Amino acid sequence: MSQTILEAENLCKFWGGLKALNELNIQFKDNQLHSIVGPNGAGKSTLLNTLCGAYPATSGVILYHGKPITNLKSYEFCRAGIGRSFQKTNIFHNATCLENCCIAAQQRIGGSFNLFRKRSKNRQITEIARSALEQAGLSARADIRAAEVSYGEQRQLEIAMVLATSPKVLLLDEPMAGMGHEESQTIISLLKKLKKRYCIVLVEHDMDAVFELSDLMTVMVDGQHLITDTVDNIRNNPLVQDAYLGNDDEVF
Numbered sequence: 001m002s003q004t005i006l007e008a009e010n011l012c013k014f015w016g017g018l019k020a021l022n023e024l025n026i027q028f029k030d031n032q033l034h035s036i037v038g039p040n041g042a043g044k045s046t047l048l049n050t051l052c053g054a055y056p057a058t059s060g061v062i063l064y065h066g067k068p069i070t071n072l073k074s075y076e077f078c079r080a081g082i083g084r085s086f087q088k089t090n091i092f093h094n095a096t097c098l099e100n101c102c103i104a105a106q107q108r109i110g111g112s113f114n115l116f117r118k119r120s121k122n123r124q125i126t127e128i129a130r131s132a133l134e135q136a137g138l139s140a141r142a143d144i145r146a147a148e149v150s151y152g153e154q155r156q157l158e159i160a161m162v163l164a165t166s167p168k169v170l171l172l173d174e175p176m177a178g179m180g181h182e183e184s185q186t187i188i189s190l191l192k193k194l195k196k197r198y199c200i201v202l203v204e205h206d207m208d209a210v211f212e213l214s215d216l217m218t219v220m221v222d223g224q225h226l227i228t229d230t231v232d233n234i235r236n237n238p239l240v241q242d243a244y245l246g247n248d249d250e251v252f
């Protein structure tokens with residue numbers, strides 16, 4: 001039975017007068033993939049950024065395993081087990097895939113990966129990094145510079161880097177952006193595998209992928225929660241079609 005692991009109560013994030021998140025209540029469960037969809041500017045990325053501590057909430061509460069974590073620093077969210085996907089720009093292109101994962105792993109463990117640290121600590125970081133690459137299907141690319149792997153593999157590397165922070169929750173922002181069909185299929189298979197072990201919160205514009213992957217979907221509009229339901233119920237909900245699609249049936 002899946003348990004709620006991360007939740008937001010009356011969560012608000014305001015930019016001046018703009019209510020990017022407006023009294024949002026939402027729960028995310030273990031071993032489920034929960035997608036957040038909605039039109040441009042609905043507040044999806046703001047939600048991910050607030051849930052990982054990158055943006056301080058204006059008001060409201062974030063609970064992790066039932067305990068409030070709203071006022072933690074962003075690195076403390078990471079150490080607690082909330083991993084946010086790094087954007088492609090956060091990849092060090094001259095470092096190998098393994099080195100990139102080592103850098104991510106040391107974020108969780110603390111300190112830096114260096115010559116003056118005990119050898120056993122560096123070994124531990126390397127093991128975590130190798131395991132993350134393996135889970136993301138990139139073991140064979142471990143010693144290749146990130147700049148030399150394909151675009152799709154760089155997106156896999158972003159996911160590997162989140163896994164290297166030993167998370168319980170994965171917050172993934174458009175992991176399929178800019179991908180062709182074949183590359184998207186690789187990410188879809190990967191996420192199907194990962195959702196058996198993690199709580200995944202997915203923001204993604206590729207609706208075919210969202211429908212294929214989601215256990216639950218939440219629709220947001222103008223910073224507000226419109227509905228949370230299963231894929232079938234969301235697909236057939238006239239309220240959603242109206243608000244999200246503007247009556248354009250073709251999108252679904």
Ligand SMILES: Nc1ncnc2c1ncn2[C@@H]1O[C@H](COP(=O)(O)OP(=O)(O)OP(=O)(O)O)[C@@H](O)[C@H]1O
Nearest residue numbers: 015018019020038039040041042043044045046047
């Ligand atoms: N750093 C910021 N400063 C000011 N306003 C911001 C900032 N980040 C986001 N916003 C505004 O907050 C609102 C929600 O933006 P957000 O990026 O969360 O939407 P989104 O649903 O992810 O959109 P998209 O699908 O286009 O990525 C938008 O009106 C956006 O312009």
